[in-house]
Amino acid sequence: MCLCTLSELETLLRRRLKAIDHLNGDMKTAYGIANTLGTGDCANTGAGEVPQGLSHIS
Numbered sequence: 001m002c003l004c005t006l007s008e009l010e011t012l013l014r015r016r017l018k019a020i021d022h023l024n025g026d027m028k029t030a031y032g033i034a035n036t037l038g039t040g041d042c043a044n045t046g047a048g049e050v051p052q053g054l055s056h057i058s
Contacts, residue, residue: 017056024053 004012028050035046 013057020054020056027051027053 031047031050035048038045
């Protein structure tokens with residue numbers, strides 16, 4: 001059982017939301033790279049549209 005204060009819980013939530021934002025940014029970057037790497041016969045056959053990503057914890 002976690003006996004955290006409200007302030008500690010708010011800090012943990014902010015950290016998790018920042019981590020989610022970071023992961024979503026990494027995913028967008030990865031899709032962008034994958035979509036531009038194809039050349040020749042593989043041109044325009046990258047990973048496609050970026051998925052929605054993770055939602056914030058509410």
